[in-house]
Amino acid sequence: MTPKNNIVIGIILALLVVASYNVEVSPVEFVEGLPNLMIVIEEMVAVEPKYIPTALWAMFETIQMAFIGTVIGIAIALPLSLLSARNLNSKFVYAPIRALLAAIRTFPSILWALLFVIMVGSGTFAGVLAITMYTIGFIAKLQYEVIETIDSDPMDAVSSIGVSKVQLISYVVIPESASHLLSQMLYMFDYNIRQTSILGLVGAGGIGFYIINYIKFFEYGKAAIFMLVVLITVLVIDWASVKIRDKYIIKSQHGMEVTTK
Amino acid sequence: MKQIQMTKNPPFSLISTKKIIQMSDVWTSYDSKNFALEGINLSIDRGTNYSIVGQSGSGKSTLLKLMNSMMIPSKGIIKIDYITPNMNDKKFKKMMHTIGYIPQNLGLIKNTTILENVLIGSLPRLNKIQSLLKKFPEHEIKEAKRIIQLVGLMGKEYRKIYMLSGGEKRRVAIARALMQKPTILLADEIVSELDHVTAREIMDLIVDAQKRMNLTAIMVHHDMQLALEYANRVAVIKEGRKILEIGVEGDNIVDFQTGDMTTEEIMEMYSDDTKK
Numbered sequence: 001m002t003p004k005n006n007i008v009i010g011i012i013l014a015l016l017v018v019a020s021y022n023v024e025v026s027p028v029e030f031v032e033g034l035p036n037l038m039i040v041i042e043e044m045v046a047v048e049p050k051y052i053p054t055a056l057w058a059m060f061e062t063i064q065m066a067f068i069g070t071v072i073g074i075a076i077a078l079p080l081s082l083l084s085a086r087n088l089n090s091k092f093v094y095a096p097i098r099a100l101l102a103a104i105r106t107f108p109s110i111l112w113a114l115l116f117v118i119m120v121g122s123g124t125f126a127g128v129l130a131i132t133m134y135t136i137g138f139i140a141k142l143q144y145e146v147i148e149t150i151d152s153d154p155m156d157a158v159s160s161i162g163v164s165k166v167q168l169i170s171y172v173v174i175p176e177s178a179s180h181l182l183s184q185m186l187y188m189f190d191y192n193i194r195q196t197s198i199l200g201l202v203g204a205g206g207i208g209f210y211i212i213n214y215i216k217f218f219e220y221g222k223a224a225i226f227m228l229v230v231l232i233t234v235l236v237i238d239w240a241s242v243k244i245r246d247k248y249i250i251k252s253q254h255g256m257e258v259t260t261k
Numbered sequence: 262m263k264q265i266q267m268t269k270n271p272p273f274s275l276i277s278t279k280k281i282i283q284m285s286d287v288w289t290s291y292d293s294k295n296f297a298l299e300g301i302n303l304s305i306d307r308g309t310n311y312s313i314v315g316q317s318g319s320g321k322s323t324l325l326k327l328m329n330s331m332m333i334p335s336k337g338i339i340k341i342d343y344i345t346p347n348m349n350d351k352k353f354k355k356m357m358h359t360i361g362y363i364p365q366n367l368g369l370i371k372n373t374t375i376l377e378n379v380l381i382g383s384l385p386r387l388n389k390i391q392s393l394l395k396k397f398p399e400h401e402i403k404e405a406k407r408i409i410q411l412v413g414l415m416g417k418e419y420r421k422i423y424m425l426s427g428g429e430k431r432r433v434a435i436a437r438a439l440m441q442k443p444t445i446l447l448a449d450e451i452v453s454e455l456d457h458v459t460a461r462e463i464m465d466l467i468v469d470a471q472k473r474m475n476l477t478a479i480m481v482h483h484d485m486q487l488a489l490e491y492a493n494r495v496a497v498i499k500e501g502r503k504i505l506e507i508g509v510e511g512d513n514i515v516d517f518q519t520g521d522m523t524t525e526e527i528m529e530m531y532s533d534d535t536k537k
Contacts, residue, residue, distance in 0.1 A: 157368025157434075160329045161441060162348075162357030163384045167392050171381055175370050 044224035051222050055207070055229040061124065062206040063233070065199075066192040069128045073135025074185060080136065081143035082169060087155070088147065098144075104137035109195045113204035124205030131192050131199075139188055146180040147173055182248065186241045193237055197230045281307045281445065281477050282328060287337030289323055297323045299501040301337070305494070310471060311479045312492035320501040321481045322365065325447050328479065329360045341445070358385035361438025363448040367430055369422045375433050376418040379405045382440025405440055412436045412466060428459040432466065439470055446471070446478045453483060464491050485528060489514070 019025075083089060084097040107115075112130035120126050150173060158172050200208025207226055214223035282305040289298045297320045305311050315321040326332040327339055330346035330353060339346055341360075344353050361382075369378050383401045384392060391398065397405075409418055412432040422430065431451055438446055448467070452460035468491055471478045482488045488495045489509055497505040507514050 151366070151368075153364045153366040153368035154370055155368075156331060157362060157364050157437075158381055158384075160331055160357060160360070160362040161382065161385060162354045163381075164392075167384050170393070170395070171384065172370060175373050179372060 040220050043218075043220035046221045047224050047228075048221050049225075051225045052229075055210070055226045058207040058210050058226065059229045059233050062196045062208075063193055065124055065127050065206055066131060066189060066196040069131025069196070070135055070185070070189045070192050072128075073132040074139050074188070076132070077136045077139035077143065078181075080140040081147060082173070084140065084144045085147040085173075086144075087150070087152075088165070088169070088173070094144075101137055101140050104133055105141065107133070109134040110199065110202060113199045114202045117203050122203035122205070127196055127199040127204035127206050130204055131196055134195065135188055135192065139184060142184050143177065143181060146177045150176045183245055186244060190237050190241050194234055197234075279306050280304055281342055282479070283338075283340045284327070285338045287327065287334045287339060289320075289327065289332060289334050296335075297501055298327075298334075298498075301498075301501075301503055303496065303503070305477065305479065307477055308471075308475055309477055309494055310468060310492045311477070312488035312495045313479065313481045313498055314483065314485050314488045314495055315481075315498035316483060319498045321498045322449050324498065325362075325449050325479065325481055328445070328447055329357060329362050331362070359441055359444045361441050361443040361446040363431075363434045363438055363446075363451055365449045365453075367434040367451075369430060369433055369437075371422045374419045374421055375409060375414060375425075375436075376402070376405055378422060378433050379409055379436045379440050382437045385441075405436075408436045408439050411439070411470070427455060428463065431455070431463050435463070435466060435470070439474070443474070443476060446476050446480075448478070448480045450481050450483065452487065460487065467491075 080097055080101065084094045084101065086094055109130050112133045113127055116126035116129040120129065154172050154176060155168070159168055163171070196206045196208075198208045200206045200210065201212045203209065207230055211223050211226045211230075214220070214226070282303060284301055284303040287298055287301040287303075288296055290296045301324065303324075313321045313324055323332060327334055328341060328346065330348045333347070341353070341356060344350070344356055347353050348357070370381075380397050380401065383397065383405070386401070387397065390396075406418060409415060412435055414429060414432050414436070417425075417429070422433065425433065434451070435448075438448075446467070451467075452463050455463065464487065467478055467480070470476065480488075480492070485495075485497075493509055495505075495507050495509065496503050497507075
């Protein structure tokens with residue numbers, strides 16, 4: 001270990017101590033609090049099965065919210081991504097749109113949800129709007145990065161024919177970036193379901209609304225059912241999107257025969 | 262007698278409709294200090310199979326890109342069918358519709374089918390609605406299929422590009438260029454990565470199409486032997502300069518500066534000049 005490394009490690013440790021003091025990190029309190037956790041777990045184990053249908057319905061509602069938000073968000077994000085790609089536009093077009101997208105991304109979805117609850121009142125619609133905003137910010141960024149890394153050869157070959165920009169976009173840019181888009185859509189939907197599950201915390205509908213209310217009223221048994229449903233759903237969707245990605249995206253990128261009906 | 266006023270260095274001594282590509286003292290640079298091409302003079306007749314030969318980095322790809330306005334010279338005059346290449350010029354843009362360009366990596370759209378790639382060549386002939394809806398007219402589809410057959414890919418119209426072999430991909434790129442109903446075909450090292458037999462199959466295909474459609478083919482090669490075999494004219498580019506231009510008529514090779522030369526002499530000169 002060099003002296004330089006020692007100094008770096010020393011600085012990190014010092015910062016850790018200072019920061020912990022500032023935010024009142026206390027290992028003693030953590031250990032003292034463990035019995036409280038045990039009480040919660042004990043109550044949670046006493047699940048109430050009759051709430052399962054409600055929980056499933058709430059989850060279904062959450063998935064629908066995520067679905068609408070993802071689809072509308074992507075529909076808005078795609079044109080924006082085309083406008084913010086550096087290889088397709090002049091600086092005067094892409095720079096302002098990129099700034100706007102960056103501004104959208106600075107807000108986590110829960111803050112968007114808060115904002116929309118104030119705007120349209122609490123409920124699922126506020127949640128859908130929040131998810132839409134979040135999706136726009138991220139998909140547009142991911143997609144313009146893909147567009148910028150498109151192989152320049154097809155672009156050169158086709159633009160040398162003297163085609164219009166719209167033709168270049170619909171015959172080269174979109175087909176060349178489509179497989180990435182599919183994988184991003186899946187990822188975004190998957191991610192949005194998790195996000196939507198917690199939007200209820202600020203009154204923007206979905207399954208999180210039930211969870212936060214049951215916890216507020218110390219009904220851990222009921223909350224547990226809802227949390228369990230979220231957990232299982234997320235696992236299933238995770239598994240499914242891996243399967244879909246393997247089947248349709250990975251193969252086509254590696255040039256293997258794709259079996260589609 | 263009426264006096265004809267001449268500039269000191271007329272860009273082209275002879276104006277004739279025979280010439281399809283003319284370059285006079287053309288310089289290009291990627292930055293302001295280093296030149297990729299230095300004072301190139303070229304004159305290519307209609308219907309010629311013209312080869313540009315040189316090692317990598319010699320500036321031969323740049324030379325090709327000047328011919329369809331993918332690059333603009335920093336100095337000098339270029340005329341393609343008497344029009345200066347410029348993408349923003351309507352007249353030249355119309356001409357670009359009939360200049361087939363095959364870049365070194367072919368520039369095919371990997372996730373689409375052969376037919377879709379070939380149809381791209383007809384895009385300039387579509388109206389806005391057809392091109393937006395991706396609805397190609399029946400006669401264009403028929404024409405595309407005819408060309409696909411011509412390049413020897415019959416029955417594979419609906420195969421995706423990533424499933425094809427290197428030789429097949431080149432056939433698709435040629436088909437896309439032919440779909441443009443071109444007058445000029447520019448191809449950048451189209452057979453460089455192929456084996457001996459496949460390379461000649463592809464070259465035969467181009468020469469055949471060239472004769473059928475009265476095309477001017479301008480092809481960049483790094484293999485001198487191949488260039489001599491197929492071209493009517495060969496220009497050798499080294500470090501941005503044209504060091505040699507030879508005409509080939511059957512087995513006769515004519516150097517425009519020194520007179521007749523044998524293949525051996527050319528090969529020797531080429532390898533001397535490029536392997537240093």
